[in-house]
Amino acid sequence: MKIPTLPFTITDWKKVEPTRHPGDSGEALWRTLNIGDLRVRLVEYSPGYAADHWCDRGHVLYVVEGELVTELKDGRSFTLKPGMSYQVSDHGDAAHRSTTTTGAKLFIVD
Secondary structure, rough: OOOOOOOOOOOHHHHHEEEEEEEEEEEEEEEEEEOOEEEEEEEEEOOEOOOOEEEOOOEEEEEEOOOOOEEEOOOHHHOOOOOEEEOOOOOOOOOOOEEHHHHHEEOOOO
């Protein structure tokens, strides 16, 4: 990931309109800032959310609130709580997908 040329920029996430993304269950609300090929998001998963796809995209993901379970396609599973993060490159490991029973708020850069 390389941050494109960009002046100092402040984002008031409350003013960024969310888009809804249904999962296999529940939904995700994405507040997204696109800067060239870089995507910065504040994402909220509803309680009971389960992703509807496996993802191979690289991310830096930080858990702000709630609890997130990230499963890798090879069977490994990781539980992340507030203050925890994961980092993975594009196709850097087995594909991943996330679920949450409690709901979660995440800050994601990819």
